[in-house]
Amino acid sequence: MPATEVEVRTALANVEEPELGLPILELGLVQGIAVDGATAVIAIAEPLADRGRWAELEARVRASVIDLDGVERVEVDVRSMTDDELPAVARVLKGAPPPNPLAVVDANAPSLPAPRINPFTDSRTRVLAIASGKGGVGKSSVTTNLSIALAQRGRRVAVVDADVWGFSLPRMLGVAHPPDLIDDVIVPPTAHGVHVISMGFFTEEDQAVIWRGPMLHKALEQFLTDVYWGAPEYLVVDLPPGTGDIALSIAQFLPRAEVVIVTTPQPAAQKVAQRAASMAEKVDLEVVGVIENMSWFRGDDAKAYEIFGADGGRELADQIGVPLLGRIPLVPALREGGDVGRPIVVADPDDEAAAVFRSIAEQLDSVTLDG
Ligand SMILES: Nc1ncnc2c1ncn2[C@@H]1O[C@H](COP(=O)(O)OP(=O)(O)O)[C@@H](O)[C@H]1O
Ligand SMILES: [Mg+2]
Incomplete structure (x- = not known):
């Protein structure tokens, strides 16, 4: 039959x-x-x-x-x-109740406007805000590889590149195409299993954009509300360096964000990173951990050289009273992978840096959210 x-x-x-x-x-x-x-x-x-x-x-x-x-x-x-x-x-x-899935769809039914809401204020999405005191310490590299490591654990992961001045995630993640538009809804492209939105999709790479606080606030709001994210389990936000207006915006739009601070081992970097932690505290965001990047370089002699000194991450973590989630070595393949969109957790999963990213993902993922 x-x-x-x-x-x-x-x-x-x-x-x-x-x-x-x-x-x-x-x-x-x-x-x-x-x-x-x-x-x-x-x-x-x-x-x-x-x-x-x-x-x-x-x-x-x-x-x-x-x-x-x-x-x-x-x-x-x-x-x-x-x-x-x-x-x-x-x-x-946009969250309008779906039609009865077994009913025949009436193509002529009027399409009512649906309300736009920020889906992250009251959802079960865990928001990880990757912060640092200064630029160049590896925030975007951490955002990229940590996000993919979470996706490799079977999580639905969304990434917002909030570093509107120095956006680098499209290139680092190797995003092949711009966002799709479904009517007025922006659908983020995916790369290596993560969904990403960046100001880089909406401006020319060499175009100077002068961002003032209110514009930044508005851009972040649009990233969160005009984009279809599809109830991700993680939203990872790559913050601009420093302690500017963005922290206030994050606190307003993503009040449950957990801040992860990236620093290098140098005492000077640690001091600047401490300021990012104070800022988070001021706007009532919880710092959940520190990641030390560029911790050592392993030479051909298999010896680990601590080029930027040692212990900056450990000391910062102790100072704030949070765990040191990991120490990431300096590996040329990590930089090269970032330049061509082949992140190290994908391109060379056996590398020791890739293993650290997976360990950080596992630590964060093993904490369950209350409520
Ligand atoms: N552990 C590392 N090993 C090698 N290169 C790294 C490492 N971390 C970051 N880099 C490189 O350093 C530069 C700055 O890193 P990036 O992630 O862009 O920092 P930020 O986002 O904090 O400005 C990039 O070229 C990146 O590829
Ligand atoms: Mg960056």
Whole structure:
């Protein structure tokens, strides 16, 4: 006996759009189902451009339908959504209640505006704000590799590049394309399993942007509210160096953010980093740990040379009363990987620096949130 269309539709109920992480039926992507003998034909309209991404969706659809009794072949027809189909999807992304997934979608139903809210003030997303006293200590490298290490643990991870002056995450993560737009909703690109938004997507690389406090505040707000994040388990924020206005904005928009401070082993760097910790305290953000970067260089003789001195991270952690989460060695491959978008945890997972990033991810991930 051939399968029924209802059986096929029911089998599709668990299929999620790979980038958006929502069921394709809830998103209204399933345009038609037909069963012809042992062949099931499923027509899908995709709101995201292909760029090699549709294959995963096709595979998911095929895998969920092929197991049905009476189905021997599955044909998946994917086409791009037209502009006038996008608002209905955007509405679901903005948190409007999805239509009954088993009901037939009425393409002519009016699309009501959905309220825009900051999804992170009252969610179970853990927010990690990566801070430092000064630039160049490795905040973005930590953000990149730590985020990927969390994603490698099976977490859904979102990254916000809040260093609007020195944005570097698109290049470090190796993001291949700009964000997608689904009507007025910005869909962040993914790289190595993390979803990322950066001012780098919206300005020319060599264009000088003069950011004042209120603009920064507004930009951060838009990153959080106009972007579809899809309830990530982690939101990692790469902060600009120093203790400027951004801390206040973070405290307002992300009041439950946990601050991680990056420093080098030098006493001077440690002192500047201490100021970042004081700032966090002033705006009521909790510092949860210190990461010491550039801690040593291992020569060809296998000896560890402590080029920038020792103990800065340990002393800072003790001073603040938080754990030292890890000490990351200086490795040329880490810098090279950052320059070409091949982060070390992906490019060379056996490297000792990669192991430290995984250990930090594990420590942070083993703490469960209350409430
Ligand atoms: N542990 C490390 N080993 C080698 N190079 C590093 C390391 N950490 C950072 N770098 C390099 O140092 C430079 C500054 O690091 P970056 O992560 O951009 O710092 P920040 O974001 O704090 O300004 C980058 O070129 C980066 O690749
Ligand atoms: Mg940086």
